Amino acid sequence: MSKPSDLVQGTLDLLVLKILALEPLNGWAISQRLRQVSGDILQVSDGSLYPALHKLEQEGWITAEWKPSENNRRAKFYSLTRFGRKNLEREAANWTRLSGAITSVLGLEEA
């Protein structure tokens, strides 16, 4: 289970972006938050989180900053950029459309 195979491709990015839209967080905190909000339904391996974060940073969607953390140790905090926020809105809209479509297909009455 090295890859979040149970997550639709790109969903992890969307989740991370949304979480960061609320407040800047470090990697460990993001993983905590992911587990809390999804209620353990979405299994995200810690291992795959960091490459995803670095990728988003490289894309310019999020930016990083070293700050003291909750326990006063230095940690890398990620926050959403303006560019990232635009992309989050677009991706979220896409997701809503897509999941809506899938839901309506699944909701078809069998003849």
Add this chain to the structure above:
Amino acid sequence: MRLEHWIYMLPLRLRSLFRRRQVDAELDEELRYHVERKTEEYIAQGLNHDEARYAAMRGMDGLEQRKEECRDVRRVNSIENFFQDLRYGLRMLRKSPGFTAVAVLTLALGIGANTAIFSVVNAVLLRPLAYPEPDRIVNFFLGNHDIEGTSVPIYMFWREQTEVLQDFALYGEVVKGPGVNLTSTDHPELLRTIHVSAGFFKLFGASVEIGRTFTDQEDVPRGPRLAVISDGFWRRRFGADRSLVGKSIPLGGEPYVVIGIVRDLEPIHSAWNSLGPSLHIDTPADVWLPAQADPNSADQGGSYRAAARLKPGVTLEMARAATNVAQARFRQKYPSERLSSFSFNVEPLSDAVVGNVRLALLVLMGAVSFVLLIACVNVANLLLARATGRRREMAIRAALGAGRRRIVFQLMTETLPLSLAGGVLGIGFGYSVVRVLLAGNSVNLPRIGTHGSDVTLDLRVIIFTMLTATVTGILFGLIPAFSASRGDVNAALKESGARSGCGRGQNKTRSILVVSEIALALVLVAGAALLMRTFVALRAVEPGFETHNVLTFEMSINQPRFDQTTAVARLLRDAQSRVVGLPGVEALAATRSLPLDPNPDYEPINIEGRPPAKDRYQNWAAARQVSARYFEVFRISLLQGRLFTERDDERTPRVVVINETMAKAFWPGYPLGRSPVGERIADVSSANEEESPMQIIGVVADVRDAGLGSKPEPMVYVPIEQRSDVESAADNLFASMIWAVRTNAEPYSLSAAIQRELRIASGGLPVAHIRSMDQVRAEATADSNFNMMLFNVFAGIAILLAAIGIYGVMAYAVEQRTQEIGVRIALGARPRDVVRMVVRQGMRLALTGVFIGVMGAAALTPLMASLLYGVKASDPVVLTAVAVLLSAVALVAIYIPAHRAAQVEPVLALRLE
């Protein structure tokens, strides 16, 4: 949106590239923080410290792999990796200097040979001609390059085509033309002279240093005597005296006013010579004189060249069409003219300059690329052997998260320093080879300058070499890299160090390499053998005359006082009486062209008493103007009738001597039946209509006049003393007088004395181009000599590399099987059996290579057919001999490790593990 993306990304990329250490440290810290927090979490859940830490690490699912993934995301990774691998590669090479030296030297050999040949190809074929818009200049020629020159009337028809062409130029030949004497000074000198029309300087972009060039008004019949001289000649002879312009200098006995000094022009000559080997002399002209051709002339004699520039937007095809129109008009006006029967053609000037040398050079280029391929294969083999020792290393790398691509890239980057070092060494090696090769005068190539001075290491050669080196590195790096990256990590890690990498796959790759190496070498050796046969066959050709102890001198008598035959005849008599009196001189002859140095005229003939041929150009013969003693000097034997004597002169009836081929061609049944001796023939070319027929007085043996490799042609020998005045004047204009002296001592030892007597006899004319006939003969085989020599060197390198290759593979195979062989010996196998076993294994590879090579040679050698003489391209004897030779070499290379295998001490072998 795109732009915004880059604004965010660029600083990050640059940061990861240039602050790599910091970025890496941050990555470490970030992940460490995560693991620590995670560990704390697990401890809070009740695990002890170690268990908690272990759980946290498992959650990361391979910390190091994750780090690598994060680095990958940053993309600039490939650049970082490259430098890292490069450093690592260099370290590895330093650690095994023996391997490095062998590999680099092998590559330098292969790359250097390519640099050498490419630098010649570059100078001859690729370097643009040193004229303005050289690719827009077209050369006019007749037939299939089988007519030596163009006549003035043809040129006049061609230059009507002004719709498509401009800057027309008519010019004589500098190489074969007779030149003009600079006389009435203390040192008379034969100058390289071209007669040119006024447009010549514009077409070829002559840059005038002082003064001017001819105008159209001066380029008219009986125009003023003007000369433009070259910068080189001006400096050499006149010490760069600026006041020379406007003064007159004596040329050919007449004063010519120097009107301009022009920077030396790249020599323009045609390398085409369907008659045999042509001699390329890359000496620029000293003097240009106005052609002053009569536009209304009907004289179809002469040997001019013509060229022009395509007008803007005009293609070569359009110029061809226009040239065909010129031909149609010419035919209309001169329907029965001999030249009407040849097509009028244009070609890019560069084609004319390079001629049929292109094929020879391309064949050499092909051969030398085979050498490089073999070198590549050898180095790949070496690398493969080394890679087997590094299987564990590769497996560990793979286990630590290196992808297959990454490993292949790493191995390839390691080979890059090898190939680049090979390239740099190769440039030096190749360049010195070229210098040695071209240092002698024996190489017969156009555009290479004196002693090859124009073959230089220019940017193109260096780029070519470094590109070759890089591609080579990729080529030989790829095979071992793929072979090493393949395979099972677990198996490799479990294998014990010493015995790792003995997998079948590895041996298979190496076997394929050896087979291809032998096949490539065989093709090269076959080419070399064919050229060697050609050389031997040419050497064995009986030229039909005795070359030994004959010395020749060229003299231009292109001046008004020799315009009449009586003057020429007097010159011959005076020279005869002066030179033959010298000690060591047996006989003197004069001729307008030498055997093997083909420049004869072709004349249409009719035989008296026979109905004229329907097409009056159906019967033709080559004609050579000679003096009475020609046959004596060259020892050409008389078969029937008599030879010329001094009494056959302008007052006696015209006579000719013909050769055996001519006799056989026109007198069926010769030497039986009706003898040609006593019959009369007429030269029916237009200029000679009114001349009386000539009586055949003798038949002589054939001479290979048109080159050693060509069949003798019908030949008519005409006494110089019996030429008409018109003919003599034309002869003087287009050909030198060549003196040939038979000596009974070393010919060059008499050179000074003969020169002195010739100068006195001619009233102070210089001689030039002094060559013994032995030298002329050597020049006639220079092309095949050059090709053969190079091919032999290439083939030698190829055999050596192939032998090393198969030796290496077999030695390795034996080493791997030491234990097995020990067991066999312990169980009673005799040394002989062991040797046989190893040899059988090796020879199976060798013979497969030989077989493929023979197929390849049979397919490829026809490409060089036109370079061969006396042997067919896929000669079975040659192919068999080459196959046997390569098998024998392979056998020797295999026998050494086989013999070693037989010496294996069973006890030692068994203890090995």
